[in-house]
Amino acid sequence: MIELPLSVSANVIALIAYIGGFSAATGMIIVETIAISTMLTNSLVLPALLENKRFKEKYTFRIINFAVWIRRGAIILTVLLGFFYYKTVASYFSLVSIGLIAFVAIGQFGPIILGGIFWKGATKTGALVGLLSGFIIWLFSLILPSLLTDATGNYLNSSVSAFFEFFAHFKIQGFDDISNTTFWSLLINSIMFFVVSMCTEVTPAEAKQALLFVDVFKYSNKDGQSLLWKGKARNEHLIELLVSFIGSMQAKEELEDFARKNHIDLKDSIADPKLVSYVENTISSIIGTSTARMLVASITKEEVVSIDEILEVLKRSQKIVEDNQELKNKTQQLEKLSKELKNTNEKLQKSDSIKNEFLTTVTHEIRTPLTSIKALSEIIYDNEDLDFDQKKVFLNTIIDETDRLSRLVNQVLDLEKYESGKHKLVKKNIDIPHLIETVFLRMEELAKERNVKLQRFIHKEVTGFKADEDKLIQLLINLLSNAIKFSRLEKGWVLLSVDTIKNRVIFTVEDNGVGIPQEMQARIFEKFYQADNQRAVKEKGSGLGLSITKKIVEIHKGNIQLDSVPDKGTKVMVSFPF
CATH class of the missing domain: 3.30.565.10 (Histidine kinase-like ATPase, C-terminal domain)
Structure with a gap:
């Protein structure tokens, strides 16, 4: 664009082309600097400041002033870092290669973003381990090889050369360095993210966030209503917070319009959950989602319910469940014991019945030979002139009945020994x-x-x-x-x-x-x-x-x-x- 006009001595056109190119480059720097400084302010610095309870109580309604100055400082820092990168690294790489390397780095967020949207079992630990493993592969594959080589493209020493030659065995034939690094970093990233998430327990905060992301259409709508928000906030505090960011006139117009559409009375002391979500979403467009959520939480009563308190409630609930289960188990044991006692009682009754029957039978068995012995003895005693042979028959019968009685007594005694375990x-x-x-x-x-x-x-x-x-x-x-x-x-x-x-x-x-x-x-x-x-x-x-x-x-x-x-x-x- 510049060489062509200069070749025909059209210096004015060349100057215009130069100014246009310079303007485009400057505009690109401005856009990227503003974007990076906004991200640094909204996602890193302000959330870190709001973690301090004293700062949050003192500057909640004046946070916009801090945000402006922090963003200006971030702009200066970003420009200086860009200039430092230009002087130290950019001369070794083309713009295209730098962009591709950056795309591989930003691609490491892909697995955890998809996992967070579709999988409730994902954990913070799993996400961090996955990211770290992906970035390590990216660093060793694309950044360090360039930094550890000289102007001729050779490694600085043999140890470095041997180290990178070892990792070269894992390269896929036909893929360039960018493609190989993309494949292996995302594969290891995804595997570590999944495995570590499966092996670690989901915290209550993570479970809530997963519910909001995975079931987003179930728990929220286009008006910003969060069906999961159960806290309380005062309308005057919400209005004051919104005014501190967009001014009183604009805040008044937007709140009245929103209240009219959603049938909300702004004169009420307690704010509607829809209004809380609307204010949070409006502020998040200025200072970011994380900072906006922390600010809104600071003026609502939802903040007092900490994770520790939730866990304490869950522990008490679990204790109640365990007590109920223990009571149920004891009831079952009592029922079982009652059943066993009933069976034992039935066995005792049966045993008592058998004992009575046994005694009755033994008495009967003993009475029979005794009756016979007594009758025959009385006949012999009363009839002295009884024939000798007849006496002998009677005496033999008495002896047989006596033996029978003796055997019966011995057998009863033997049986009692066996049954009582005295044998x-x-x-x-x-x-x-x-x-x-x-x-x-x-x-x-x-x-x-x-x-x-x-x-x-x-x-x-x-x-x-x-x-x-x-x-x-x-x-x-x-x-x-x-x-x-x-x-x-x-x-x-x-x-x-x-x-x-x-x-x-x-x-x-x-x-x-x-x-x-x-x-x-x-x-x-x-x-x-x-x-x-x-x-x-x-x-x-x-x-x-x-x-x-x-x-x-x-x-x-x-x-x-x-x-x-x-x-x-x-x-x-x-x-x-x-």
Whole structure:
């Protein structure tokens, strides 16, 4: 624009082109300086001053005067910094490269701006860490390489060269330095922002801000009404604050117009939330959003509710919730305890009923042989001339009834020991062949009387099996005696076998007798059950034998199983661990 007019000696046109270029450059400097100084004043200096409580109380309605002078100082500082940059750095870079480097730097705000708008889980810590990591990559990739090279483009020393060569391995082929730095800085920035935000807790202030940003259309409207603002302010204070920035005439016109549109009475002492938001928005266009919010907050009662107080309220609310939960848990525990007490009471009642039934049955069982013994003794006593053979029959019956009575008493005592836990086990290694031989010697006479064939069979030799031998003998005798009593009258047989399966000894007593009906099998091990059903099985007995047998099995930590088919026989299997 200047060379062309000068080439044809059109000096006036060249002068005009020069003045126009100089004017454009000067205008650009002025615009950028004003913009930067405004940002410094509104976003950094004034908010920092208003953090001081004394300054805020004294200069709230005169802040505009401070803002003007601070902005003038910021203009001078910005021009001086620009001149310093021109003298020290600008000579090494073109305007285009400087602009691109600046764009990469300002791009670091992109992830946190998008995160703040759309994500409520973003935190201040996450934003700062993301920004810092992005700016570090920007600094090391675009700024330091230029500052640490000489005029020929070589690094100042080998250490610096090795350092930057290491980072060169991460460059993407086909991308220039600007593109590589943009990609990696924004990627690391975004990752750190997301990860740190997920790992840190959102503070109450951050939660409120996130709600305002993410749900902006839900909680605010074009008139500036903030549905979340719950504080109180006086109209006179709001008007005075607005007058200090735009003058009394303009403030009066704008407030009356706004009040008329929104049906607000300015004569009221308490300000409407819409008016508070309107004043804040108007002031923010002059001194910035942060400063305007702090000024409005200083003349409202919302300021007194600090984050600590909110947290205290939340803690009290949480304490109430925890107390309610604890009360609920205790109520549930009481209900559970009440249910357990009810069940225990039912068990005690049942136990008491069983005890009464037990005493009644024992009394009945004892009375029967005693009655027989007394009757026969009286016959012998009253009839001295009774025939000798008849006396002998009566005496044998008395002896049998006495033995029966003795067995009953012993069985009742044994059962009481087992149920009360007073029993003592004397365990020793059991010689199974000898054990079976001992049991068979005691059972032979009964088997001969009933014409029953006793058989035995040991499948495997068992060693290392320990048990209380006396109680084991009692158990086998009870099972064999029952099997013999209920075997067939003709061709009856009883088999006692021993086997081992998976570290367990299994004794099996099997007969070909009358069997046990299905409906009776579940109760066959109950006390006196046989006595209650003597007419059904037509055999006399105390009814305690199988109960004692089951108790002996249980105290040895064994198992007992019954398998019976009516008219075909019964099989009882008892297993013990070894």
